[in-house]
Amino acid sequence: MNNKTVMTLVFLAVSGCAAIQIPPDRLEGNEASMRGAEELGASGVPAAKLHLQLAREQTISAKKLAADGDDRAVMMLARAQSDAELSLGLAREVSVHADAQRAADELKAVRARGTP
């Protein structure tokens, strides 16, 4: 459980609200997917960037719902996680596709050198 989650729960306890506890591993998984997408350059891929933004917004929304005791928080986090994973997949797709293009170009070059 990260510090943010702990602080949220402490706040909720102190404030006297019946907060919903988001499973820490799911929150951590969500955060990891978003970090992964960023590191793979999602901000440079329009579709990936869009879904990463959706993931961030929905994560914030999930935390707020959890703080308010709204049990929709878990589903909101699930939405955020699905967008984060899609963002990561899209960013990875661009990277691998570039590798595939390079491989095709290299094969072309090798063939061009020819086998007399």
Added chain:
Amino acid sequence: MNHTAKSLTLGFSLAGLLSSCATVAPNELVDARNAYSASSNGLASQLTPTDLHAAKTVLDQANTEFERNGDSLAVRDTAYVALRKIELADVKARTEADHRAIAEAVKQGVVVRDNQVKYSQAALAETREALRGERSTNAAQGAELQRTASQLASESEARQMTQTRLDAAMKDLHTIASVRDEARGVVITLSGSVIFASGGYTLLETAKAKLDQVAEALKDQSEEKRMTVEGHTDSMGSEASNQRLGQNRANAVRDYLVSRGVDGTKLIAVGMGATRPILDNSNAENRANNRRVEIVIRPAPLTER
């Protein structure tokens, strides 16, 4: 119609309206169903069936929730997640296709490079074989060259030894004769009074030792040399007698040199008489100097080589 009947009518109408709304699937669910329908006939069904199946499971949850309770936030949220998972299955399928394309390209590249290497190896083997053949020829030629070189070395050594002997012999001649380089060749001059008795052409015994030295020097002359023995006289006596005396003296010297091993085919005798004095014949000393035998060593004419 009374008030109660109107209320009941309104109530039933509203119930009917609400029940018809509950059967209209929310956009998220419709989009998810359509996306799954497309994906199940596409690349994802072949390359990422597991991911597609996981998405289908979530879609089924949304459908079940919708059938039970109609439209709700839960249905929409679940359908939203299903749609994202279907889209992710498609993305992963495209990525997998690229991975396979990379692997195939690498494999093809290896095959092409392999063929290129095989061709290069075959060409290299041919070149080596050709070189082997050349080396054999070169080895044989080398051996022949070596033999020729050895032969030349031997001949060179022999010539060197001959030249050394010749140089030594010519050096020795200086003690008994005059040896000069002239335009017509090397000229060895022997005084007539040293070789012959006065007026005659019989060799003096004392002259023979000197002529032996001359013979030594002449024997080692190269094949490309020709030698002439010239018999010269002073101007005393007639031209005819001087010519005859000169010739006889030249013959005597020539014959002796040939008897001492000089190649007779390369040595000729010529009587010069008094035609080529080296000094005027005005006094006895000069006349004595004019009475001489000259042996001229000259290069052979090109036609004789």
